[in-house]
Amino acid sequence: MPKSASGALLSTVEIDRNLKVPLYKQLENFLRGSILDGMLKPKQKLPSSRELAEDLGISRITVKSVYEQLLAEGYLKSKTGSGTYVSEDLELFNYKKLKAVMIKPADVEGKLPDRVDPINLSRATIRYGETAPFRPGLPALDKFPIKSWNKYIFNAMSQSDRYNLGYGSLNGSKDLRKSIAQHLADARGLRVDAEQIVITSGAQQAFVLISFALLKAGDTVWYENPGHIAGRDVMKAMGASVMPVPIDSEGLNLDYAKNNFELPKLIFATPSHQHPLGITMSLARRLALLKFASSKNSWIIEDDYDSEFRYRGRPLPALSALDEERRVFYVGTFSKALCSAVRLGYVVVPEWLIETFAKAMNLLGQNASPITAAALAQYINDGRFAEHIRKMRRLYRDRRDTLIECLNQDCSDLLSFKSSDAGMHIIADLKSDLDDEFVYKALLDDGIESLPLSVYCLKPIKRSALVLGFSGVARKRMPGLVRKMSETLRSIH
């Protein structure tokens, strides 16, 4: 903060010239009261006497005399050359605690829309807050290229036209859309016109957007089970009937869904790397899925959240690359390849829906930051993004191998697991008949944050397993953490 930063705005001071109380007394009472109530905090800076006099339309001498009085009483301190502050001695003062009281009106039941229950019951919030080792989906934050990224943000802020300091373009930064189109051709075999891309603040916003624009209450959605929690829950909240489609060795089990559920308006799938089981959808299943969607007039969401991280073999091109009818909404995110705090993702939409999606984005009011978008566009164009992916690929492969080694050493009698050719986590099945949610909680108490497979399930499946993220844990920490994990598991068996 610059040395001469301005003080508090004091927007709630009210000076009433009609009162009998003199102006200086009104201001003095206000400031003293605000300090005692804790509205003004110890060490908080007050505006200069000139600024406050101007704001309130009173004389500077009046403000000065009030400040002097409160300085004499010990409420304020002045620092030469810096300004007037609330005294830090008041930190010891026992402020009345502000207590949030939950008042729920008695007759509220029945008045709230049906979506409130799915919102309240959602466990997608699991991704917020502090993280502990082995949280799935967490990239190597310790290796995030902070210095280089800062330069790109700085340059984006400094661009001469100041365009980035406004709302930017309705469907997101043109530069970023172009860079993404180029990246998709290079990395995913997808030929996409930059105009078809809508920039979002993460993949989740793309799911919200699709649900908001396309789903009616009662529409059927076929959704992978187990599957991505937050995407599923937003569709439920929008009133869709979300049907749990099991996963077999080729991916989403299309025949099961055809035989058991009503025809879908929308199908949600993670073909490159099923989330969280890790299966790659076979080519035959991809073609069958597209053919089915075409014959039944359904849409498909292809969530391609972590396809950058494949450690063996070449990735299959995206499902979208086989889609000649534009039935697939291809969704990508930078939350895994960079980090979730950049809040950037995108959705590729059919031409005739571009405007609807862009306008829906605006109504939802969650547009991504044009500054971050401009920074990322340049980061991709300079080859830095590809460089980062290559680095992370090597790092994650090593982290995965170390995790497997450690598990083999300490947990092979407790867990059954195998290495994975892609992604950022492995699945470890419990060899005991313990409930995975119970095990998850016990491990969390000991500072280890796997997720239970059951949390990904809309309909329970006959597996009790832990989802263990390896990408976010440094190799040297793994032996100790896995040993701890084995001790905890043994103690609850």
Ligand SMILES: Cc1ncc(COP(=O)(O)O)c(C=O)c1O
């Ligand atoms: C399967 C899957 N899709 C998408 C996302 C990305 O979410 P976002 O881009 O909103 O951070 C995640 C993140 O947890 C995920 O696990």
